[in-house]
Amino acid sequence: MSAIYIxxxxxxxxxxxxxxxxxxxxxxxxxxxxxxxxxxxxxxRLSGNxxxxxxxxPGVIAMTVLFSSMFSGIGLLWDRQFGFLKETLxxxxxxVQIMLGRTCGSATTAMLQGALVAVVCVVAGFRPVSLxxxxxxxxxxxxxxxxxxxxxxxxxSTLKDMQGFQMVMNFLVLPIFFLSGALYPLDNLPKPLVALxxxxxxxxxxxxxxxxxIGRTHFGPLCDLLVLGCVGAALTVLGAWRFSKIEx
Amino acid sequence: MIQVQHLSxxxxxxxxxxxxSFEVAGGEIFAFLGPNGAGKTTTIRMLTTLLAxxxxxxxxxxxxxxxxxxxxxxxxxxVFQDPSLDQDLTAAENMDLHGxxxxxxxxxxHERTEILLRAFELWERREQRVKTFSGGMKRRLEIxxxxxxxxxxxxxxxxxxxxxxxxxxxxWSHVQHLNRTEGVTVFLxxxxxxxxxxxxxxxxVIDHGKIVAIGSSQELKAQTGTESLEAAFLKLTGTAIRDxxxxxxxxxxxxxxxxxxx
Numbered sequence: 001m002s003a004i005y006i007x008x009x010x011x012x013x014x015x016x017x018x019x020x021x022x023x024x025x026x027x028x029x030x031x032x033x034x035x036x037x038x039x040x041x042x043x044x045r046l047s048g049n050x051x052x053x054x055x056x057x058p059g060v061i062a063m064t065v066l067f068s069s070m071f072s073g074i075g076l077l078w079d080r081q082f083g084f085l086k087e088t089l090x091x092x093x094x095x096v097q098i099m100l101g102r103t104c105g106s107a108t109t110a111m112l113q114g115a116l117v118a119v120v121c122v123v124a125g126f127r128p129v130s131l132x133x134x135x136x137x138x139x140x141x142x143x144x145x146x147x148x149x150x151x152x153x154x155x156x157s158t159l160k161d162m163q164g165f166q167m168v169m170n171f172l173v174l175p176i177f178f179l180s181g182a183l184y185p186l187d188n189l190p191k192p193l194v195a196l197x198x199x200x201x202x203x204x205x206x207x208x209x210x211x212x213x214i215g216r217t218h219f220g221p222l223c224d225l226l227v228l229g230c231v232g233a234a235l236t237v238l239g240a241w242r243f244s245k246i247e248x
Numbered sequence: 249m250i251q252v253q254h255l256s257x258x259x260x261x262x263x264x265x266x267x268x269s270f271e272v273a274g275g276e277i278f279a280f281l282g283p284n285g286a287g288k289t290t291t292i293r294m295l296t297t298l299l300a301x302x303x304x305x306x307x308x309x310x311x312x313x314x315x316x317x318x319x320x321x322x323x324x325x326x327v328f329q330d331p332s333l334d335q336d337l338t339a340a341e342n343m344d345l346h347g348x349x350x351x352x353x354x355x356x357x358h359e360r361t362e363i364l365l366r367a368f369e370l371w372e373r374r375e376q377r378v379k380t381f382s383g384g385m386k387r388r389l390e391i392x393x394x395x396x397x398x399x400x401x402x403x404x405x406x407x408x409x410x411x412x413x414x415x416x417x418x419x420w421s422h423v424q425h426l427n428r429t430e431g432v433t434v435f436l437x438x439x440x441x442x443x444x445x446x447x448x449x450x451x452x453v454i455d456h457g458k459i460v461a462i463g464s465s466q467e468l469k470a471q472t473g474t475e476s477l478e479a480a481f482l483k484l485t486g487t488a489i490r491d492x493x494x495x496x497x498x499x500x501x502x503x504x505x506x507x508x509x510x
Contacts, residue, residue, distance in 0.1 A: 002348050006344075006345050006348040010337065010345060013337065014337075017336055017377075082331070083331050084332055084333065086298075086332045087333075090296055090298060090326060091321065091349035092317075092318040092319075092321040092349075093349050247298075247299075
């Protein structure tokens with residue numbers, strides 16, 4: 001347990017020390033929020049869907065968690081590059097513990113980053129419908145963070161160098177975001193898009209978060225919870241397996 | 249302390265380590281020398297549980313690394329060829345993290361951290377982040393960290409690569425001092441023959457995965473009829489230059505060096 005804790009703490013310390021990175025990673029959500037939020041707002045309202053900023057803010061928060069947890073998981077590659085990974089791999093600690101410590105750390109920092117963006121959203125004019133729902137909303141944020149931190153660890157354990165990183169970014173992270181319904185409602189979509197959005201785990205994170213924050217949900221919170229829980233567990237097992245196969 | 253019998257490791261058709269046997273006694277400083285790609289690092293990886301042998305047996309302090317992985321890991325400390333510190337943490341935090349991973353109780357952890365950081369002249373800088381350290385300081389910190397859990401054996405894989413003569417000299421003085429005071433067995437590799445000549449009680453020369461000579465520096469010189477260890481080494485291994493193909497790890501190492509320079 002102490003090994004899991006100390007590796008979790010390490011991720012947290014690294015996060016709080018990289019101030020420039022924290023601020024830099026606020027730029028993208030801010031861009032979506034302000035440009036898309038206010039740019040598409042009038043069209044969205046005309047189509048009878050209500051306030052677009054309200055609708056997309058949970059999506060932008062979920063996006064932040066996706067990017068941040070995924071990158072943090074893939075940060076394994078940096079540890080491999082800077083050699084720190086070896087130090088943990090020769091320690092008398094099981095690889096599962098090392099993987100869990102790292103993944104929990106990645107998920108926690110992603111949640112903090114998501115919470116930070118949530119505060120920015122509130123400043124920009126976003127209003128959650130009920131304060132009592134904030135806690136379950138944080139629960140959905142945590143589940144989403146675990147799903148993608150575990151996915152990031154699995155990918156980071158499999159990739160050999162940084163070249164693969166760009167591939168993952170373009171062919172995995174961005175599609176996951178665009179297919180998640182973070183930016184548009186899931187009703188009345190063309191068939192292929194329905195299928196794709198339904199197999200995207202982030203869809204359920206966004207939906208759960210939206211359900212808690214603005215009371216609007218497509219699948220219902222219970223379904224979201226179940227899907228995220230199962231996918232999270234499966235990806236954690238996959239990540240632990242991939243991590244146990246690393247050779248340095 | 250270390251017994252190796254008929255140890256081999258192949259990667260596909262390539263035999264990186266080919267039927268080697270040797271023993272290292274407790275308290276010895278044992279140098280493992282060889283040209284690039286001779287099998288030094290592969291041997292260290294097998295001794296330190298990072299790689300399973302294809303055949304042959306290893307006994308470390310009476311234990312088999314393949315079967316008692318964690319017990320063996322607790323008994324050695326290692327300084328890798330590439331740096332393995334967390335640059336964003338402070339020296340003290342790096343030590344502490346290592347101590348927790350090796351199950352060193354908190355009080356002993358703090359006591360030993362102080363003793364070792366003082367011994368390696370890093371105590372005053374303990375609250376500073378490692379990224380602000382010079383190459384020599386980082387190397388010293390890695391050795392101090394490797395000794396934190398009071399290992400019986402210390403592996404040093406080319407620890408002086410890229411250091412200036414002052415840092416190299418100081419580093420070996422520290423290692424010799426610890427070898428004498430704590431009785432830790434040292435297993436080292438290096439490309440600098442003068443270092444091996446100076447610190448090692450015994451030397452093994454490995455080439456093409458086989459041990460070609462083993463003995464004290466004097467014995468190796470006498471055996472080859474040469475004046476210096478460098479000449480003896482060249483006579484044993486030839487003068488042809490070995491080129492290693494760059495694997496993914498090497499390419500990342502180069503990229504990492506590029507980043508580090510900023």
